[in-house]
Amino acid sequence: MDKALQDNIFRYIDELLEKSTPDRPIWNIEKILEGKKVDWNYIDGCMIKAVLEMYAITGEKKYFDFADNFIDYRVREDGSIDGYSVEELNIDNVNAGKTLFELYDLTGKEKYRKAIDLVYSQIEKMPRTKEGNFWHKNIYPNQVWLDGLYMGQPFYMEYETRFHGNKNYDDIYNQFFQVVKNMRDERTGLYYHAYDASREMFWCDKVTGLSSNFWLRALGWYAMALLDTLDKADPSVKEPYEKMKQIFVDLMDAMLRYQDESGMWYQVVNLGGMERNYLETSGSSIMAYALLKGVRLGFLDESYVAYGEKAFNGVCNTYLHVEDGNMHLDGICLVAGLGGATKRPGTFDYYMSEPIVKDDAKGVGPFLLAYTEMLRLQQR
Template sequence: MKILDRYIDQLIEQSTPESPVWNIEKIREGSNSTWNYIDGCMIKAIIELFLITRNHRYLDFADAFTGRFVREDGSIESYDPKEYNLDNVNAGKTLFDLYELTGKEKYRRAMDTVYSQLKEQPRTSTGNFWHKKIYPHQIWLDGLYMAQPFYMQYEAEYNGCKNCEDSYQQFLQVYGRMRDPLNGLYYHAYDDSRQMFWCDKVTGLSENFWLRAMGWYAMALIDTMEVMPESMACQKARLNAIYKELIDAMLPYQDQATGMWYQVVNRGGIAPNYLEESGSAIFAYAIMKSVRLHY
């Protein structure tokens, strides 16, 4: 724990909203820091550390960092909902905790700003959100992590659960269309229009099973189940079964020496494929959290 404390302390001490050390590539390019999914992941993690430790240094940092972008009227600097980019929804997940913990009304208003994107987000013929406006007709596994936990929580807490079923159905569409029934793995992307160069013209699916994409999907399932209302017990049980199938499908491909997985999951040991750290860490997170929550 002391090593983790030192690492987190270093991140906090060396980071500002304008120059976070975990997203330094953009700064080195000379670009300004913006509202983005990477910061959303990190600030959510720091808030979780506060909830575990009750060390107000973590909450103060998260509040100052996110508060730098969120204006009093709920608008968010550098964020345009009409870009219809699901990646930009992810940071919205921090707003629920920050509103509850600080009582600042600007965070409640900012939730509405992020939700306004999802109300108008273009959809495929299956009813799924496009991953981005610039990627029309496409579903990516990443997008379920970026958008669905926020969507489900907002609906459950602030919209009378009117569209909770819609969020659930988007998972079922991915399960039915993007999962390979032979090995239980998921293709990274699906093009509903069958126009993209990377997709199979019959199925619309991309070619490979990408580790990190399936990791995003595993986390999406866990994080969405966590915020589902009690009235959706049957739907939650179905997502839980889908999650268990995914983990069972992944285990045969796990490298026994390291416990990690390969970047292209089912092509282990074939150069230039390699054991990949971030996707392996994502699955560690998902599995540990699912055990803690008894999923």
């Protein structure tokens, strides 16, 4: 990674932080477009986690100060969180809770410890499918989305490891194993975006309960879920730990079969030749992170570094650019899901219809996480 690229990325991060406040983070494009007040949400959680990783790798206090101020602004002294409701039972909202562990360790603020317990109380209340998986949201009954594994399980695992004596490890591992059983496509090794255990939703196959496509970012979230959950687990719980490690390796191998010559992946992963399909930034950045961190943790062979570097450089070459004197990261799918008020059907045409934006944290956060892994690679 040449110095000019590094300078541009540091400049880009600094520009984003300088333009953002807890009430108006410039990277939360969804809230800006909706004209809504920012609350406790997974998008900001993803970004602040990346900022904390920047602090961990560079030691620059400005990153720590920004992250601490951002989360401190939302967390009250009694541990309650402005804009967060446990009773909403939305697994997305657990994601930002991961930042609390790190900030508690760095600051010793007792309110962060109390907030961790508050978020954990949602884990204890989440409704489940008949197989034992958390519903994605209370408003999506009996549905498991790949995204949700990333939003909930790394937090759940870290809490169990640090504060609960590994008590619910079996539950965590079982939720992943059920996803392999119910959502993995044997032919490609890829995973469908979502699963309806009730087989009632209009978007699902009435026999399998599965949605109809392999969406890149969902596969990315799932790869990160496997990796980051393992990272917080006690490896002495041998058998399920090793089994989940193999699931991660198998997923990486499956994804590499679809890596484009640019280094990136397509929005609908296995249909790269289809008209309107496009190389997408957020999922490609996540894959770069997963490959590089997977090697660093010893889950993947050293040879996988080349694929991770190719992915990261592909994102930079394709979508990182200067416009009107400012750095931007383009090619980010704003959002994708199933069902809901707009009756999202999960078809190929649907995934092509969602807006493509720049500088949204769902792309920027993973991009920065991948960048921290590139920096760690340099320091070895």
